[in-house]
Amino acid sequence: MPPRKRADAVRNEQTLLAAAAEVFVRSGVDAPIREIAAAAGVGMGTIYRHFPTRADLVVAVYRHQVEACAEAGPALLSTEDSAVAALRKWIDLFVDFLVTKHGLAGAMQSDSSGFASLHAYFLDRLGPVCGSLLDAAAEAGEIRAGVRPFELMRGIGNLCIGRDDDPCYDPRRLIALLLDGLSVQQ
Amino acid sequence: MPPRKRADAVRNEQTLLAAAAEVFVRSGVDAPIREIAAAAGVGMGTIYRHFPTRADLVVAVYRHQVEACAEAGPALLSTEDSAVAALRKWIDLFVDFLVTKHGLAGAMQSDSSGFASLHAYFLDRLGPVCGSLLDAAAEAGEIRAGVRPFELMRGIGNLCIGRDDDPCYDPRRLIALLLDGLSVQQ
DNA sequence: AACGATACGGAGCACTGTTCCGCTTTGTCA
DNA sequence: TGACAAAGCGGAACAGTGCTCCGTATCGTT
Incomplete structure (x- = not known):
């Protein structure tokens, strides 16, 4: 040993x-x-x-970030004033994390099988956390109900694609829009 | 001027x-x-x-190669002993060219619109050349008839994907197999 | 306190992209 | 033809990077 x-x-x-x-x-x-x-x-x-290797570092950061993001969910829920505030802050962390994630995809051209398992880990770990944040906000009447966590995560993920190409493209602005649209209404 | x-x-x-x-x-x-x-x-x-820029060079080489490849078709047909020999040599050139092509795709992450037009140019120019080689070999009874040029080019292109990852993977060996299978029989 | 074992820091090397400017080659015009 | 800009060339030099290596510092154990 x-x-x-x-x-x-x-x-x-x-x-x-x-x-x-x-x-x-x-x-x-x-x-x-x-x-x-x-x-x-x-x-x-x-x-x-x-x-x-660089890949080792990126992978480690990835796992670390998934963990941090997962733990931040409940923490924010008990710290922030409202559930929707917690949700917003959590998504902010989530976006940071996506940068690493997308970079990882690039840094792993070769070993795509390892990447797939990391992606599964990511979904398993973060889906429920996102779900509980959504539920809390919905129960408090702060956002509309019926938004599925995977859908939201996927959407945010897609909004973050291609951010390097164009300095004028700021995903966070669009995500903010998305969240505003989530606020209960109609 | x-x-x-x-x-x-x-x-x-x-x-x-x-x-x-x-x-x-x-x-x-x-x-x-x-x-x-x-x-x-x-x-x-x-x-x-x-x-x-590097992209400029790669694009220029790409066009140059497409042209060379296109001109080599008829030339080989009149030089080589048999139509199938011409086809084999042509495909050898074609595979060399694909290296540049795949590298190009990587070097053009950003400007994917320009890439699409280059790809169209590639198909328009090389499809007929490949077609005439196939026709000649088929007419001479050296290969089976009915193989479509785009199909073959696409297949060879796909066989050449991912060659850098693994030094044990030699696309040319597989392509040789493909060509052997093309030889008239049954 | 003493002493391996373990880990740290960063100078140094190798290699790369990119610029810049003195020198050479080319085409032109008398 | 010979001279002379202009166009083009080469490669030294600079800046930035990955990665290694080893003298030094720190840790845990006895």
């Missing part, structure tokens, strides 16, 4: 995951390793030790 | 197109500029003057 990991190693890994996620959102998944290292406040060697 | 191009400039452009095509086949469309320049026996500055 392998010896337990050193405390600083675990700490660095967490820091890296968080920093890389931020950098990916800001500069895309092709951001220079140096930039990620700087953001995390570690040396490049540290990154390469934890994540030998 | 712009002054006529200098003789050495046109010569260099042709040399470059031919050299780049070779290098693309050997090293992919992401081959270093230096490598292409060396293969063509010119300086890097020359490449950048003729083709400011």
Whole structure:
């Protein structure tokens, strides 16, 4: 059995995951390793030790983000003033996460089978969370009922496609529109 | 009206197109500029003057290859011993060309409209050439009749997908099989 | 406290895209 | 033909990047 990991190693890994996620959102998944290292406040060697290839890092960030996103759902629901506010904040996190996700798809041209399993994991983990946020907001009468979580997630995902091509295209603006349309009415 | 191009400039452009095509086949469309320049026996500055961006170069090579491929059809038919030999050699050229084509698709993530028109050009120009080779071989009784050119081109194109991923995957071997199957029988 | 084992940092190397400018070749015009 | 702009060429030089390697620092254990 392998010896337990050193405390600083675990700490660095967490820091890296968080920093890389931020950098990916800001500069895309092709951001220079140096930039990620700087953001995390570690040396490049540290990154390469934890994540030998870029794909390793992206995958790890992906899983980490799925987890964070999943945990944020209930947390926001108990923190925010209204269910719809929680939903909005959650979707904000979700959009950040999609950047990594789309970058991942690009970084995985070869191993598309591994990607499929990650995608399944993503749906299983996040679908219920999104569902409970929707339910809460619907029960509170803040949005219309009957919106299916997978539908919404899929739609938001699609709105986020191709964001790099055109700096004038801001998915968040459209998503905001979508959410406004969700508000109960008619 | 712009002054006529200098003789050495046109010569260099042709040399470059031919050299780049070779290098693309050997090293992919992401081959270093230096490598292409060396293969063509010119300086890097020359490449950048003729083709400011990599996409420009790839597109130019693409058109050049389509043209060469189209002209090679009739030429092979009159040079080779049999129609089927001409067909085989032509398909060999065609496969080389597909490398550029697939690389092009990758290099054109953004401008997909331009890509579509190039693809149409490709079909219009090469379909009839392939058709006449097939007809000649069929008439000579060297292959079975009834194979549609677009079908064959499409099939070969698909066999060439994903060749970089796996060094063990050699599309030409499969294509040879396909051609053997084409030989008249039954 | 002492001492391996483990992990860290970042200088250094290799390779790449891209620019820029002195030099060469070409075409033209007297 | 010879001279002379203009057009074109080459490749050194710069900047940015991935990745390695090893001296140093930190950790956990005894």
